[in-house]
Amino acid sequence: EFNAPQLPVINNVDVAAETDPAKIKDALVRQLHSPVRWTESVQLxxxxxxxxxxxxxxxxxxxGLTKRIVKTLSTAAVNDVASLEAAK
Structure with a gap:
């Protein structure tokens, strides 16, 4: 069971910001076998x-892809504690 998120969740299937737990769950399942719409998601x-x-x-x-899509977005890759601290 999913609880309602505090912030909207953007899915890569419908390129929509969702807060309804049922819609988020449905989109997660569909994302497993659907094309990733990253460019549209970043633009949204x-x-x-x-x-x-x-x-x-x-x-x-x-x-890297995000920086090319919307140059004004601040981006950081977080893969360990040090990179998490650096991103703050």
Whole structure:
């Protein structure tokens, strides 16, 4: 069971900001077998007023892509405690 998030969750299937737990769960399932719409998702985040984006996990692929899509977004890759501290 999912609880309602404190912030909207943007999914890569519908490129929509959701707060309804049922819709978030449905989108997560569909994301497993659907194309990633990263460019549109980043553009939506920018339109929604997002200024900082953290990529959590190994690698920096999405950070690099994001910088090319919306140059004004501040991005950082976080893959350990040191990079988390640096991103603060």
């Amino acid at each position: 985040m920018n339109e929604q007023g997002v200024e900082n984006l953290l990529e959590l996990g190994p690698g920096k692929v999405l950070t």
